[in-house]
Amino acid sequence: MFSYLIRRILIAVPLLLGVVFIVIASFDLVPGDPAALILGEFATESAVAELRAELGLDRPLLVRYADTVVNLLQGDLGRSLTERRPVAVILGETFPLTAQLAGAAIALVLLVGIPLGLIAAMRPGSWIDNVIRVVSLAGLSMPVFWTGLVFMVIFSVNLGITPVSGTGTWRHLILPSVTLALPSIAVIARMTRSTVLEVLREDFIRTARAKGISERSVLVKHMLRNAMIPIVTVLGLQLGQMLGGAVLTETVFAWPGVGRLTVFAIFNRDYPLMQGVVMVLAMVYVGVNLLVDLSYGLFDPRVRYA
Amino acid sequence: MRHVRSVLAVLTVLALLAGVGLAQKTLTIARPTDPVSLDPHFETTAPGSWVFSQILEPLITVNQDMEIEGRLATDWEFIDDTRLRFTLRQGVTFSDGTPFDAEAVKYTWDRAWDEERPGRWKSLAGPVEGVEIVDDYTVDLVAAQPYGPLLLTATMPYTGIVSPTAAEELGDDFGRQPVGTGPFTFVEWRANDRITLEANDDYWGGRPNLDRVVFRTIPEEGARMLSLRAGEVDMVLMPTPSDLPALESDPNFVVEGAPGVGVFYLAFNLDRDAVADVRVRQAVAHAIDRELIVEAILEGGGVLATSVIGEPVFGYKDMELLERYPYDPERARELLEEAGYARGSDGFMVDENGDRLVLELLPSNGRSLKDREIAETLQEFLRQAGIDVEMDIFEWATTFELMRGATLDYDLNSFTWFTTTADADYTMYSNYVSTELPPASWNRWRYANDDVDEWLKAARASLDMDEREELYHRVQDQLAHDLPAIPLYGSYEVAALRANVEGFVAHPIQYLLDLHPVDIVD
Secondary structure, three states: OOOHHHHHHHHHHHHHHHHHHHHHHHHHHOOOOOHHHHOOOOOOOOHHHHHHHOOOOOHHHHHHHHHHHHHHHHOOEEOOOOOOEHHHHHHHHHHHHHHHHHHHHHHHHHHHHHHHHHHHOOOOOHHHHHHHHHHHHHHHHHHHHHHHHHHHHHHHHOOOOOOOOOOOHHHHHHHHHHHHHHHHHHHHHHHHHHHHHHOOOOHHHHHHHOOOOOOOHHHHHHHHHHHHHHHHHHHHHHHHHHHOOOOHHHHHHHOOEEEEEEEEHOOOOOOHHHHHHHHHHHHHHHHHHHHHHHHHHHHOOOOOOO | HHHHHHHEEEHHHHHHHHHHHHHHHEEEEOOOOOOOOOOOOOOOOHHHHHHHHHHOOOOOEOOOOOOOOOEEEEEEEEEEEEEEEEEEEEOOOOOOEEOOHHHHHHHHHHHHHOOOOOOOHHHHHHOOOEEEEEEOOEEEEEEEEOOOHHHHOOOHHHHHOOOOOOOOHHHHHHHHOOOOOEEEEEEEEEEOOOOEEEEEOOOOOOOOOEEEEEEEOOOOOOHHHHHHHHOOOEEEOOOOOOHHHHHHHHEEEEEEEEEEEEEEEEEEOOOOHHHHHHHHHHHHHOOOHHHHHHHHOOOOOOEOOOOOOOOOEOOOOOOOOOHHHHOHHHHHHHHHHHHOEEEEEOOOOOOOOOOOEEEEEEEEOOOOHHHHHHHHHHHHHHHHOOOEEEOOOOHHHHHHHHHHHOOOOOOEEEEEOOOOOOOOHHHHHHOOOOOOOOOOOOOOOOOOOHHHHHHHHHHHHOOOHHHHHHHHHHHHHHHHHHEEEEEEEEEEEEEEEOEEEEOOOOOOOOOOOOOOOEOOOO
16 A cells, blocks of 8 residues: 555656646747736837846757756746746645635535435435436536626625625635535536436345345445445546636635636746646646545455555 | 722723724725736836835826826926936935935836846836936936936836835845835735735825725626625726716715726738728728727727827827718728729629738737727628728737737737827837837837828927927827827726725826825715
8 A cells, every 4th residue: 555655656756747848848839928928018129038038938948848857856846937936935825725715615515415416316206306406407507607796796795794705714715615616516416316326226235135234224335335436536536626726716706726826827928837836736636536546445445556 | 999990991992992993994905916016127017006106106206187296306307408307305214214315216226227137117218327316315317318208207106216225135025025105015915815005104295094905806807896896895996897887876886087098099010011001091990980889898998099199198189080080881982992992792892803802900809998899899890891801819918929029910900008108209109100110119000101200209309398299299190191000999097986985086097096195984
């Protein structure tokens, strides 16, 4: 198990280096000069050329890549071209906020999505199943910026119980986390329902029931554990997406997280910042997938890590 | 009894303290983007200036009526045609305790003129060479050659005087916590979330009425306006135009606006054969209903442009475009016929080979209010006059790079230009002198007219404001005929406020925000 962990972490290193190369190379292909953008509409050509040299943008791609790798190995993520601050500091400010939002949202997904799916699966075709199916379809179909604004009008402007946007207190977290969780709740509820229905039709459930095991035990020990594997896989993907920055939710609720940072970095052609964001994103996905893989062992004892 | 008394005394003090706490006047302002820095050395856009101009003050400034007012200078005069002398305000200290004097002024200008790392605003200062110290409280601003706009150059908020002590100590970090002499001092910056300033108790002009100012970043338009309605913010900069009528009729809100110094225009590239003929350009002008664009698309977010520079700008003259080129698609077709085109069977104009007249458009996208919608409308207007338009819509970074390129493979482009110094020279010289070509400068229409060159050079070199004004008027008359660009709408600087905010007057120059007299009343 331990050597498995080490191996998975080591595999992540070349992956991250590859990701950095793709980022640097793709920026080379994209039109738009960061120096010109930083200097604004009224800059002279020579000022732009000077800034390009200062930022090292006049050097060849491979030289820049080699430099970046050397710096990364020393734990240096570089400085943002636009903000002129270390990328690590900027990420240190934004990532915790995104983690807060993602954490709250994924908790909602677990607490609401899975129970809804279970309830629906227990009585397929009943009125409650139909209600849950319609509601989750609606949750999936409503665009985030629309639900976000509707929530603001209802809860902030009319009822005055939550702040409209921004960060600061736990109250600030309510609307954005619910908005962010809604589509995921819908996905997980539908996923849970279909998986549970499938598992319930399996032979071993019939066998368990035939053995006279209590229904509760059948459901919790036999059904739920087997159903959890696909659910956890999807949950992991959702969490990865949320940690990567929920651009729309963060924009609507003025939540200064990784999502908005990504958009800022792209629009300003801020290479080092973009690299930092992508690195964090890659690490998050590696980490979340590792956790998901490890959790399989928890639900299914047949899974072995070697 | 004595105990009771002391308890009462303590309670009274506590109550007073609480009272003071409650009476804290905080003005919360919502705007769409965070600055990238609070150091004018690195940041010359409005979101930066709104904040740093509360902290850093220039020697002189222009007020809302476009009159020059002293800030850190009490007096100023030209001592010859390249030298402007300032008498500095005495007894002023920076908020870190450093005394303000001629050294600080020189330090600030030298900093921007640094060879290794010139300030972003250096290129806006024309032929200025720098500051010379005369004595502790007298400095000369010196230009390499006679430079008419020199006085207005010194009003740019980027020239705000920085504390030399703080700038030396903090280096790059000065941009995260600037120190100046202004009415407010820096408290905290939470990136992309909020910037907090507090009143400078020792401000030479008197402590501001507000105790704190909080600039919040709320990128989404709808959320910004809802924050105002919910009372979470007191002022919204760049509010949604379509929301303004509802706010104006609501007694809880006030809308303050002023015609600005920006002009959005449709520009021609005279290097391209299709639009090299002035009759084609005039036909395009006749084909566009500019009034309809302003009314239906901008909904009060802009005003009909009457010249290539805004009305508050020095040297402005009404180009009488509505009279010269009224909306008349039939007249447009006639002009195109004069230019050698014929009416084709499908409604489009065709050249002598029977090929359709097609103009390629590179529109501003994501930079100015409703620029994309305007581009689509222009396309439809031109099609109705028989001119087909093909357009390439890119995100702003790409569009901007194409626009400032040495060659431009488009017949038309659209763009907003702000006359940042409020002096016509700033726009006219870089845009219309025949040698000021991209990428070094901004004559993107490749306009060349010997008379205009001569007038603009004379206007730049003259210190006689009447003479300069007359020269700029002549240029505008010429441009009204030659039409290298068709001005569409002028910027309208507008803020939406809660009705209990008093003393705020919108400024024609977008990046100037005067919060010193602003107060919140109950």
